[in-house]
Amino acid sequence: MGEKINPELELAINSDAYTPGSNLYLGYDKTRDEWTLIIRHSGEIDDLEGTLVNESVYLLGGFAVIKIYTYNIYYLQLDPRILYIDKASYYSYGAERGTTASEQNTYARYAACLTDSQVGVMPVYGDGVCIGVIDSGLDIRNEEFxxxxxxxxxxxxxQNQNYENESGNRYMMGRIYDREELDELIAKGRNTGDVISTHGAEVTSIAAGSSLGAAKMADLIMVEQRLEGIFPDTISIMFGIDFLVRYSMNENVPLVINLSYGNNYGAHDGTGMLENFIDVVSRMAKINVVTGTGNDGNKRLHTSGILGNVSFDDLNIDVTGGVRNFGIQIWKNYIDNFDVLVYSPAYDIVLYLTEGQLPANGRFGSTHVYGIYQPPTPFNVQQLIYIFFQADTYIDEGVWKVRIMPKSIVNGTYNAYLPSDAYITGRVEFESANAFGSLTIPATSQSVISAASYDQNRDAFVGFSGRGFTSDNRIKPDIAAPGVGIVAAAGISDLTVVDGTSISAAFVSGAAALLMEWGIVRGNDPFMYGEKLKAQLIKGARQIETIRQYPNRYVGWGTLCVERSFEGL
Known part of the structure; x- marks a missing residue:
């Protein structure tokens, strides 16, 4: 179709491989032959609506979400105002059930230098700052909020409620409640709806709970992300970010966005659509975006290598346990030229890909294999080879081999990624994995504060935490924060114990709100946001004694210590 189109989308359109629930067709309505897509554009494109585009929601920074019939996508990419057409992806939480029981999380706050005595020289509690959480929602009746x-x-x-015009919003999704409406619901003993997961309450209570949180006086906004329906997760995340940034701009309020989601879709160099969107809108207001590095550090979902001109490399993928579909992404330097072969567990050649070839497909048993060799896009010098496995029942179990055959190698470096096991059944992993580079997106974004986890009880890094650096060798994570055995709010009044980089990100979000209060709200430094705030957190970071070199791939510049970040201010 063209270099402006996401290769996964192009593969889906050209392969005629539609199966209900397939990841490849996320965002597709087969009954209408219509896609919900993300575009980046230049200038006004209102005239496209009603001709090529069925519906549009315009976001900040030259981004939009559109509905479009499949046959119009080709003509849309011919318009010079359209810079790129992207497909949405799934994102998963960066938290897990904790294995450590505790009555309270005082020590975790102490380790992050967040207790009242540690920041008592500058008593700040987040007053006048807003923390926006994009997550699974929470019960508004909980006293922590x-x-x-x-x-x-x-x-x-x-976002999970039915959209109604009388209480409409510019995103045409869900229902937005103001503070007065929420107070009325609480008075009646009601919530905004059924909350499927306690994850949103957990991270919000750690960041800003009235008793558990770092920024106890901060105002809150919750964006309960849509989990099902025609709007995929990438789109609902972008909607949430856009909504929060607009609030900060319109109300002139310093704001921290806590985004505890991640996925493996992209080059991991900050050039993806969501990463670009965050980088652009972060410069429009007094905000900071905080995200975790993901919990894929020990999940065998990333591998890498350096290819020579003589020998080939095999990426062996172990597939077990009733897997219906999954994709593998191989990112390489455009200057290198190699072919890719896919072998079945019986060692039959199922698929052959070479540069310049049209999308291809093959079959072994009940498993269909589709592949595309995509040239660089306007936003990425790296080249993507995407291979998608799908079965009507289950993918044939065993070791599937993806062989990289060199033709002309100059650089030789490549990275390969499998999807998070959070949104596939069964188990898919590389036999030979590389934990370094296991950061999830958008932790690879330039502008975000990327938070890894460490075990504050042992003062050591933890295996589950996603590790840096980015694929273009930028330093990520930026910082680490407590992430093991943390007590958090759940439900109306329950407590739970959780681990994960989501929790670490929440600590950092609370800490950012404290610095914003001191700087912006109190008038001590009106520029305490963005890269300056990130630098202040990094400056105060404390080193773990068992790790000698800083910055490093495990905890970045060190562990969060708010007390030290305030020193010298």
């Missing part, structure tokens, strides 16, 4: 008989939530966007 109330103060003086009122909710601390200024807005609650439930």
């Amino acid at each position: 109330c103060r003086d008989g009122r909710t601390r939530l200024l807005r609650y966007w439930n």
